[in-house]
Amino acid sequence: MSNRRSFIKKAVTGTAGVALGGSLNAMSAQSYSKIIGANDRIHVAIQGLGRRYQAYLGGIVKKESNVELRYLCDVMKSQREKAAEVVSKAFPNTPILENDIRKIIDDKHVDAIFMATPDHWHAPGACMAMQAGKHVFLEKPCSHNPREGELLVAYQKKYNKVVQMGNQQRSSAQSQEIIKDIHEGIIGDVYHATAFYTSKRGPVPHQKETAPPEGLDWELFQGPAPRRPYTDDTWNYNWHWYGWDYGTAEMGNNATHELDIARWALQVEYPEKVEVNSGKFHYKDDGWEMYDTMEATFKFSNNRTIKWDGQSRNGYSKYGAGRGTIIYGSKGCVYIDRDGYKLYSLKGELIKENISLGIESGNALGGGGNLSTAHTINFFDAIRGKAALTSPIDEGVVSQLLTHYANIASRIDDAFEVDETTGRIFNREAMKLWSRTYEPGWEIKPV
Numbered sequence: 001m002s003n004r005r006s007f008i009k010k011a012v013t014g015t016a017g018v019a020l021g022g023s024l025n026a027m028s029a030q031s032y033s034k035i036i037g038a039n040d041r042i043h044v045a046i047q048g049l050g051r052r053y054q055a056y057l058g059g060i061v062k063k064e065s066n067v068e069l070r071y072l073c074d075v076m077k078s079q080r081e082k083a084a085e086v087v088s089k090a091f092p093n094t095p096i097l098e099n100d101i102r103k104i105i106d107d108k109h110v111d112a113i114f115m116a117t118p119d120h121w122h123a124p125g126a127c128m129a130m131q132a133g134k135h136v137f138l139e140k141p142c143s144h145n146p147r148e149g150e151l152l153v154a155y156q157k158k159y160n161k162v163v164q165m166g167n168q169q170r171s172s173a174q175s176q177e178i179i180k181d182i183h184e185g186i187i188g189d190v191y192h193a194t195a196f197y198t199s200k201r202g203p204v205p206h207q208k209e210t211a212p213p214e215g216l217d218w219e220l221f222q223g224p225a226p227r228r229p230y231t232d233d234t235w236n237y238n239w240h241w242y243g244w245d246y247g248t249a250e251m252g253n254n255a256t257h258e259l260d261i262a263r264w265a266l267q268v269e270y271p272e273k274v275e276v277n278s279g280k281f282h283y284k285d286d287g288w289e290m291y292d293t294m295e296a297t298f299k300f301s302n303n304r305t306i307k308w309d310g311q312s313r314n315g316y317s318k319y320g321a322g323r324g325t326i327i328y329g330s331k332g333c334v335y336i337d338r339d340g341y342k343l344y345s346l347k348g349e350l351i352k353e354n355i356s357l358g359i360e361s362g363n364a365l366g367g368g369g370n371l372s373t374a375h376t377i378n379f380f381d382a383i384r385g386k387a388a389l390t391s392p393i394d395e396g397v398v399s400q401l402l403t404h405y406a407n408i409a410s411r412i413d414d415a416f417e418v419d420e421t422t423g424r425i426f427n428r429e430a431m432k433l434w435s436r437t438y439e440p441g442w443e444i445k446p447v
Contacts, residue, residue, distance in 0.1 A: 043068050045101075046073065047074070077215030123142065137376070138393065141403060144252075153393060158447045174355070196325075197309075201313045251407050256403055271306075281313075401423055
């Protein structure tokens with residue numbers, strides 16, 4: 001009973017969500033109400049039941065959210081079953097387990113879909129959902145390539161749906177506070193941001209062609225991507241590092257978050273020039289096919305610069321933390337991360353800090369916590385017209401484009417200039433990677 005009360009208290013204060021599997025096990029179905037405002041209820045589905053989906057449950061389960069979880073969808077049978085067991089401890093209804101998201105999109109009773117699939121599914125799934133009248137909570141990266149970002153914005157404008165991008169730090173009260181202060185001149189004229197991420201990812205196995213694991217719909221997993229035989233161990237997270245069919249490397253996987261904060265703070269959009277230095281420098285004989293180290297520099301026309309420093313497989317925290325963003329101005333600097341911020345003078349003296357009492361996972365796989373819960377609730381409030389989105393898709397697409405620029409520069413091993421009014425690249429080789437090859441019949445049609 002004490003555990004149950006603790007979970008409810010955390011959910012009400014917006015701090016539930018970390019290790020939600022354990023927390024939900026302590027919560028009885030009776031604590032979740034379906035009584036209030038039935039006509040105002042939002043019926044939702046979750047597509048993708050791997051490491052991220054539990055981060056949404058803290059917001060969905062709240063009584064005042066008045067949400068019914070109608071579907072759990074995943075192409076892997078065991079993931080559907082595990083997720084059903086988790087949510088059964090907290091939700092009074094038993095969600096329908098579904099393999100194919102297209103069947104859920106066709107259900108007129110579904111109002112909104114949370115999409116937490118591998119990267120290559122994000123934009124195609126979101127566009128299909130919007131076309132069918134659904135609102136979308138779209139996990140990062142919102143797109144697999146720059147062209148998909150353009151299409152997402154076009155679909156959102158045409159179908160007028162609420163589309164929240166899953167870069168949840170935008171829902172941090174501390175980040176909102178200090179970004180407002182930065183815009184009002186608290187550190188003078190801002191000119192530079194360093195965004196960083198450090199991880200200790202180990203070696204991954206070499207791919208070997210084999211039969212798909214039992215219960216995996218490999219055809220549906222591939223979805224928009226060109227067809228190829230299954231290789232072990234693709235489906236369980238390693239799709240991030242096995243080439244460009246499904247993933248967007250560490251830039252799309254993690255840099256999205258900190259680069260979004262940097263761009264927000266500096267009030268910039270498209271850069272003039274992109275330069276990178278990247279490579280695979282660790283566990284050189286393993287199956288990892290992407291860069292594991294990336295330094296990227298984005299130069300903007302107003303003499304502002306953003307630098308990305310990403311180390312996927314070297315755990316040394318050169319900035320004293322695993323991830324974060326440092327904003328430099330003429331009168332001082334600010335360090336910002338998911339916990340809050342610290343404001344420093346030009347002499348390096350700490351002037352002010354505001355650290356959250358909540359918890360949001362930083363480097364753990366999947367993540368979740370108070371920011372994810374707040375981001376989810378903001379999504380519901382925006383659907384009801386009660387709040388503006390904290391991360392609308394047209395903003396998210398611009399931040400995501402920075403990660404695509406870096407990936408493209410790395411792949412062609414060359415710097416390039418960008419049209420700062422359109423975002424298009426002045427490099428023919430680079431523009432060949434503006435879109436991708438799709439499995440016939442899975443292309444996103446322009447609207």
